[in-house]
Amino acid sequence: MTRLELIKLIGDVLTKLDVLRGSLLPDAPDRLDLDRLRRQLDRGQLQLAQNQFDENTQKFQNATEQLEAVNKDLKKTLNDVGKVATTIANLKRFVKAVDDIIGAVAPFV
Amino acid sequence: MTNLKHKSGKDILTVLLLLTVLFQAGCGPSGFRDPITKFQSASSVVIASTRLYITELNKTERDHYIQSQLSQKAQIKLNEIESVQVFSKDGLKARLDALNQIGSYGDLLLKLANSDAPEKVKAEAKSLADEVKNLLSTVSGLTGNDDTAFKAAVGPVTSIVGVILDLVLQQKIKNALDKAIKNGKDPVNNLIAVIRNDISLAYERKRSSLSDMRTALVDEYNREMLKGSSADSEKLKMLAERISTHEDRWEAFASGNPGEGLDAMAKAHNALVKYAESSHKVTDLASLVDAMEAFAARAVSIGKAVQALRGT
Numbered sequence: 001m002t003r004l005e006l007i008k009l010i011g012d013v014l015t016k017l018d019v020l021r022g023s024l025l026p027d028a029p030d031r032l033d034l035d036r037l038r039r040q041l042d043r044g045q046l047q048l049a050q051n052q053f054d055e056n057t058q059k060f061q062n063a064t065e066q067l068e069a070v071n072k073d074l075k076k077t078l079n080d081v082g083k084v085a086t087t088i089a090n091l092k093r094f095v096k097a098v099d100d101i102i103g104a105v106a107p108f109v
Numbered sequence: 110m111t112n113l114k115h116k117s118g119k120d121i122l123t124v125l126l127l128l129t130v131l132f133q134a135g136c137g138p139s140g141f142r143d144p145i146t147k148f149q150s151a152s153s154v155v156i157a158s159t160r161l162y163i164t165e166l167n168k169t170e171r172d173h174y175i176q177s178q179l180s181q182k183a184q185i186k187l188n189e190i191e192s193v194q195v196f197s198k199d200g201l202k203a204r205l206d207a208l209n210q211i212g213s214y215g216d217l218l219l220k221l222a223n224s225d226a227p228e229k230v231k232a233e234a235k236s237l238a239d240e241v242k243n244l245l246s247t248v249s250g251l252t253g254n255d256d257t258a259f260k261a262a263v264g265p266v267t268s269i270v271g272v273i274l275d276l277v278l279q280q281k282i283k284n285a286l287d288k289a290i291k292n293g294k295d296p297v298n299n300l301i302a303v304i305r306n307d308i309s310l311a312y313e314r315k316r317s318s319l320s321d322m323r324t325a326l327v328d329e330y331n332r333e334m335l336k337g338s339s340a341d342s343e344k345l346k347m348l349a350e351r352i353s354t355h356e357d358r359w360e361a362f363a364s365g366n367p368g369e370g371l372d373a374m375a376k377a378h379n380a381l382v383k384y385a386e387s388s389h390k391v392t393d394l395a396s397l398v399d400a401m402e403a404f405a406a407r408a409v410s411i412g413k414a415v416q417a418l419r420g421t
Binding site: 004007008010011014015018019021022025026027035038039042045046049050051052 | 177180193254255258306309311313316317320321323324327328331332335
């Protein structure tokens with residue numbers, strides 16, 4: 001996976017997550033968690049967009065493979081307002097996987 | 110049978126007439142004016158769209174940050190507003206200058222191939238050489254982490270374009286063309302690809318911001334709606350209209366990626382090089398005209414979509 005593909009993938013999750021958030025009322029019990037996770041993911045995407053790094057390292061490739069695996073699980077429920085609890089659990093894994101990628105490529109060159 | 114013969118003869122005559130018209134267009138300078146004009150105008154549209162798009166992007170990032178702090182009732186900090194910008198002012202200027210110069214270089218290449226008005230070509234080469242020097246100076250001052258690939262791609266282009274321009278100034282047109290064909294194509298395409306990559310990153314950030322704004326606007330409406338009978342009908346109407354306007358922009362956004370315009374620009378540049386390399390046959394000119402038509406059409410559709418995004 002390239003840096004641009006990674007940023008696109010995070011963008012796809014963000015846009016689907018926004019549809020989910022926007023399908024729930026602002027005071028729905030799960031909104032706080034979803035909003036917080038959205039902010040974390042957005043910060044991660046911005047950090048990856050603002051910094052160039054070597055995307056050919058084994059560490060980066062391994063970390064993005066982990067992310068792709070979590071993304072497969074996340075996609076199963078992200079569009080389903082009836083499965084928000086599972087989505088939140090997978091989103092937490094997804095955010096952690098993005099943080100791991102940032103950790104694998106930082107400090108930025 | 111007679112009819113068939115007659116029909117075949119008519120077809121051949123039509124083809125011959127068409128070939129004659131194309132051949133005449135291909136032999137005289139006037140035949141190239143249309144592709145030159147198309148390349149110039151399509152490049153201008155793509156560059157202007159890219160400029161507008163990136164300028165709007167920085168505004169979107171700022172607004173996104175402010176909206177996000179507002180929804181959390183959190184402190185707004187000026188240093189944080191500055192830190193969410195994707196490109197520095199200098200980084201942005203350097204990219205747009207580089208695109209302008211690729212556009213001018215493409216025009217020059219086409220005119221060299223056409224050997225149209227050598228004195229005019231020489232004057233244009235001089236002006237482009239000065240612009241290249243200025244770009245080098247701007248690029249050498251870039252220190253951002255996001256500028257590394259761009260800086261690396263600019264060097265080879267300015268170097269080869271400099272050599273080509275020197276040859277033009279010495280009126281060694283054939284040598285200049287040979288150099289451009291043999292050594293210019295890859296560095297120029299690489300630079301377009303690097304800028305395209307930067308623009309695609311910017312596109313993704315804008316997508317994220319616009320998407321978040323969709324939820325924020327729906328939330329504002331729903332908060333008012335939840336007040337039930339005490340909800341303000343006029344305010345609800347205004348909030349619904351804001352959702353509607355933003356959804357229109359969201360739809361336009363999908364077709365307004367200037368990166369696609371840059372892809373078309375790279376293809377048009379390849380067609381220019383191919384034409385310069387050819388022996389100016391009718392088919393070469395026809396391919397060039399087709400490539401410029403495709404570039405122009407893509408530029409127009411992107412230009413319209415980016416215009417629709419203004420103010421987001």
